Amino acid sequence: MKVAVMRQDPRLNRLVVDTLEKEGVPARLFDGRADMLAKDDAKLAAIQVLFAPGTMVVDDALLARLPGLSGIVSPYIGIEGFDRAAATARGIVIGNGQIPESVESMAEGTVLMLLAAAYQLPAATAAMADGAWPTPLARGRLLRAMTVGIVGYGRIAQEVAIRLVPFGCRMLVHAPRLRAPLPQCAEAVALPDLLAVSDAVVLLASLGPDSRHLINADMIARIKPGAIVVNTARGGLIDEDALVAAAQAGRLGWLALDVFEQEPLPPDAPIRALPDAILTPHAIGHSVDTMQRLPLHALDSIRRVLRGDPPLSLVNPDAVPAWRARCAKPSARI
Structure with missing residues (x-):
């Protein structure tokens, strides 16, 4: 398993998982933080990209259980649940959905x-x-x-x-x-x-x-x-x-x-x-145009991280030096 997909919009989940698996990228759907933390360390160590909504609590305690994590991708703009400082300190890049x-x-x-x-x-x-x-x-x-x-x-x-x-x-x-x-x-x-x-x-x-x-x-x-x-x-x-x-x-x-x-x-x-x-139910900006583009943007970010490039809409550029060192890819570009 290379990509952990946290349960959010069902259509978005299915599209991301199905697309990645068709491309030969192992992906698994998790019900949430507790579901992920309940898994054994060997399975968690294989995760390279976490695809999650920005409201999910992604703190240092969770990151410590994901030693192989290289990037976090959210399909949305807001990422208040992500501990940017902890991710940056660990050399983990974060991309959001600011399209x-x-x-x-x-x-x-x-x-x-x-x-x-x-x-x-x-x-x-x-x-x-x-x-x-x-x-x-x-x-x-x-x-x-x-x-x-x-x-x-x-x-x-x-x-x-x-x-x-x-x-x-x-x-x-x-x-x-x-x-x-x-x-x-x-x-x-x-x-x-x-x-x-x-x-x-x-x-x-x-x-x-x-x-x-x-x-x-x-x-x-x-x-x-x-x-x-x-x-x-x-x-x-x-x-x-x-x-x-x-x-x-x-x-x-x-x-x-x-x-x-x-x-x-x-x-x-x-x-x-x-x-x-x-x-209104936190959906005033959910235009058809936005919802068609968001999953494609997110998938592009996931692919970039897996091949050693920073995600689109990078929000913590300070993490790039340590991230490059971890990826052992000096040619990675922002």
């Missing part, structure tokens, strides 16, 4: 959520479904009359900002590091300042130890009254209980959430009962 289609779909989906909240679209469609003809209908808010605060400025956030420019809104951005220039209509500010004046707060930061509950009860209290909150990044960025409490108290405007602290979201989760909330 153009995924970035663009996430950006479009995020703007869609913002517009749907700004125009209170679900309220109108729900009334029509109930047989009503609600009046007045003048509930929407022009984006050009709004200040939109963007938290995080990675590739998806950058694409969101590009798409918002034609609407004419003012943009505020908060990020630990700005890796790309801001549009002329945007400025970088501290998080409390962004929350205090933004008519819509859009969360697009990555999730890690430093950003978990970045929007905690204290920060939620700083949000401008009536502001829209959009989160298409990771549920753990927000203290969900505090968010629900603020919404129930009438402090916030519409919520537009694609991600939650617990997924799948429990049927009795209090956030489901909020009247002014747009909730």
Whole structure:
């Protein structure tokens, strides 16, 4: 067995396993971390590539049981479950699913959520479904009359900002590091300042130890009254209980959430009962274009690692020197 495939989307699992086996690459499907750890050391030592969702806990304890592991590949962008530092220290490269289609779909989906909240679209469609003809209908808010605060400025956030420019809104951005220039209509500010004046707060930061509950009860209290909150990044960025409490108290405007602290979201989760909330099941960026391309991208990354090349969408380039030494292939290219 060269490739360990962790159970995730059934179609994705089957496609990856079947394709690899047709190419003569032994692959095995595991039910999860516990299933893998229950196997004997000899079987685990043969694994060269781990194909897993980014939410799976891949820490140093697991990596220690996989001495032959050369690379970790996730089909998705988020990899908050992977201990990058531990993998890098062991000379293990990590590739994610940051393909153009995924970035663009996430950006479009995020703007869609913002517009749907700004125009209170679900309220109108729900009334029509109930047989009503609600009046007045003048509930929407022009984006050009709004200040939109963007938290995080990675590739998806950058694409969101590009798409918002034609609407004419003012943009505020908060990020630990700005890796790309801001549009002329945007400025970088501290998080409390962004929350205090933004008519819509859009969360697009990555999730890690430093950003978990970045929007905690204290920060939620700083949000401008009536502001829209959009989160298409990771549920753990927000203290969900505090968010629900603020919404129930009438402090916030519409919520537009694609991600939650617990997924799948429990049927009795209090956030489901909020009247002014747009909730989607962590799928706003799952366009047909993205889902067709992701498995092909992942398979290419797996093949690259097996032949001694770094994966596509490499996220820990610092691991390459030690990885090259382990692979004994100085000609490996990034």
